[in-house]
Amino acid sequence: MKKRVIACVLALAMTAGLLGGCGSSGASDTDSQTTGDSNGDQIDLSMFWWGSQLRNERTQEVLDMYMEDNPNVTIEGQFSDDYWTRMATFAAGHTMPDVVQMVYAYMPQYAREGTLLDLTPYIEDGTIDMSNVNEEILNTGKVEDGIYGICNGINASALLYNKTLLDDAGIEIKDYMTMDDFINICREVYEKTGYKTSLSYGAMTSESYMQFVLRVQGKTLYGDGAIGVDSADQLEPFFDLYETGLEEGWLLDPSLYVERVRGQVEQDPIVYGSSPETMSWCGFYASNQLTSMQSAAPEGVEIGITTFPSDDIETAEWLNPSQFFSISADCENPDEAAKLINYLINDIDCNNVLLGERGVPISSVVSEAISENISEDDQKVVTFINDVVTPKSSAIDPPYPDQSSEIVSLLDSITEKVMYGELTAQDAAEQFLEEGNAILAGN
Amino acid sequence: MNKIKALVFKENISGIIFVMPFIIGLICFLVVPLGISIYYAFCDYNILSDPVFVGLKNFKTMLNDELFWKSLSVTIFYTVVSVPLKLIFALIVALLFQKTTKIAGIFRGVYYLPSIIGGSVAVAVLWKRMFATDGTINQILHAMGVEKTISWLGNTDTAIWTLILLTVWQFGSSMLIFLGSLNQIPRTYYEAAMVDGAGKWRQFFSITLPLLTPTIFFNLVMQVINGLLAYTQCFIITQGQPMNSTLFYMVHMYNETFVYYKAGYGAALAWVMILIVGVFTAVLFATKKKWVYDGGF
Secondary structure, three states, X not given: OHHHHHHHHHHHHHHHXXXXXXXHHHHHHHHXXXXXXXXXXXXXXXXXXXXXXXXXXXXXXXXXXXXXXXOOEEEEEXXXXXXXXXXXXXXXXXXXXXXXXXXXXXXXXXXXXXXXXXXXXXXXXXXXXXXXXXXXXXXXXXXXXXXXXXXOOEEOEEEEEEHXXXXXXXXXXXXXXXXXXXXXXXXXXXXXXOOEEOOHHHHOOHXXXXXXXXXXXXXXXXXXXXXXXXXXXXXXXXXXXXXXXXXXXXXXXXXXXXXXXXXXXHHOOOOOXXXXXXXXXXXXXXXXXXXXXXXXXXXXXXXXXXXXXXXXXXXXXXXXXXXXXXEEOOOOOHHHHHHHHHHHHHOHHHHHHHOOOOOEOOEHHHXXXXXXXXXXXXXXXXXXXXXXXXXXXXOOOOOOOOOHHHHHHHHHHHHHHHHOOOOOHHHHHHHHHHHHHHHHOOO | OHHHHHHHHOHHHHHHHHHHHHHHHHHHHHHHHHHHHHHHHOEEOOOOOOOEEOOOHHHXXXXXXXXHHHHHHHHHHHHHHHHHXXXXXXXXXXXXXOOOOHHHHHHHXXXXXXXXXXXXXXHHHHHHHHOOOOOHHHHHHHHOOOOOOOOOOOOOOOHHHHHHHHHHHOOHHHHHHHHHHHOOOOHHHXXXXXXXXXXXXXXXXXXXXXXXXXXXXXXXXXXXXXXXXXXXXXXXXXXXXXXXXXXXXXXXXXXXXHHOOOHHHHHHHHHHHHHHHHHHHHHHHHHHHHHOOOOOO
């Protein structure tokens, strides 16, 4: 009899514990709300980002510095590789961290769905100081009538290449290469060294390269509910380059990509491979990736940086917001979150730690101040952005539609078929136009 | 008070209290999400905003979704090829190690090992490296004098076979189940057969195999379900490449849901897969009478 009583009590306790466990997270949420509202009390903030090991370390360090300066603020930093999956579930459950890292491709969707806070009031009242920031850069965070993200660094499309290899072969790369120049170099490198060429597919930058091709013709990749071109002919130059490479033999064997994580610099054929046959002399990347590509390169190999090939670089090229910081619409202490963003953007001590790892700082004052502390490679990136790209660039394309990730997958899978010789450039362009239009029309 | 006591100590009430933790878990984490996902299957739902009911639209979309058909055919091909191969291997190995000697015990352990580390990411990564162009397999082939370098994962003809091979290699759990029932077949049957002059082959086909059919059936059903729901191998090793020749249905569903944020369509894909699994299982059960021995020993 006694045993039974004990057993029943235990069972009840377990059930109660389970129910209690379900409810506890809600309770702590209301706790933080009450403490946050009263002045001088402990304020909890959370921040969420993705990136390399280097970025995680540097970001955590500046958060620690911020907490030291503001003892009443505690910031919980989180980072993840599976970023967008987790972000979607956070947003769905209204548990999005207060300050989040965003990109141009996803931010408009999150802003339109009402999950992000309009930052205009904080910029107007000076909490986030944008006085040293170029208007055009600030507007990259604009969605409809509000500013939903503060760009945290500038980058641009960049062709990274094995400078040592080319120097040895006596081949010189000049900035603003035309398409013919580029193809000639691909041929020459292949003849002289056996190294092949990896195009935008390998670096996961097909979207940018397609934009390069279209902007020259005055077109955009994303039009109004359709691909922004008049006919498939305008898309064809993109696939032509692949087709030419395949016919002439200098295109890297596409089967190599299956074994690697595309876009990850450590596994890129510029720096990784067993023979010239399996390696590339160049890769289509973004400028801020030069530093990590250089550190992934074998000793004695210098990585160079130049523009993507284009026949009219001034219309094709643009300055890109590498990422944004945004504030969640569910944030309980938006004032404090805005102060944190201001710190990350404008504080010189803070940026002396971050050192432009997310791209060249947007504030001209900060960019100037850190220039003496940055490494030679970082300096190369700053020079590339300021002296090579800035004088020859035009405005960025309007924010991307919600389906942009699907379009990128489609472009990749069609490009793959061209590389395997299953589709001609012309058929590929037609197929991309037809299927892309269907996706963008919302089917 | 007495009434409450009487109520609590009635056998079935305390029984219910004991299973409550499990029941609550089942309802919270399985039944409710299952119900919600049926609803999502009929909605446009991008995770970020509220679902909008659209009726059968998602299912109609599927008919025109090239990747749906492609991934379905890849998955069925993979299942139909890998499951029988896996069961045959499991049975052969089980027969080899049926005798309980010390060395057989060690071998059983060794052959079971791949299944313990089963669907894990580590094995998938290992597999990817082994079949890389500069990986172990090609190097062994070179050492054996094969000149050609084969891109196992990059070739549309061979990529799916590397995944099938990985599955067949993990035959351990089926092997254990076979071993269990092999040891239950009474020795006397074999003795009687020997007296009648039956050889080893005859014994196998007339005694072992018929008496094993219930176990084969069980393994077959379990493995077919596992095969249709396979995910890790594709996600880690090939991501569906090259040219979607290894795109498993579950990976397609994952992409739709978490990469393109089309959770409604993803839920619809999941329910179609449940129906397909149901059909496969039903067909297997329908054929059961024809070939499965269901008497005792």
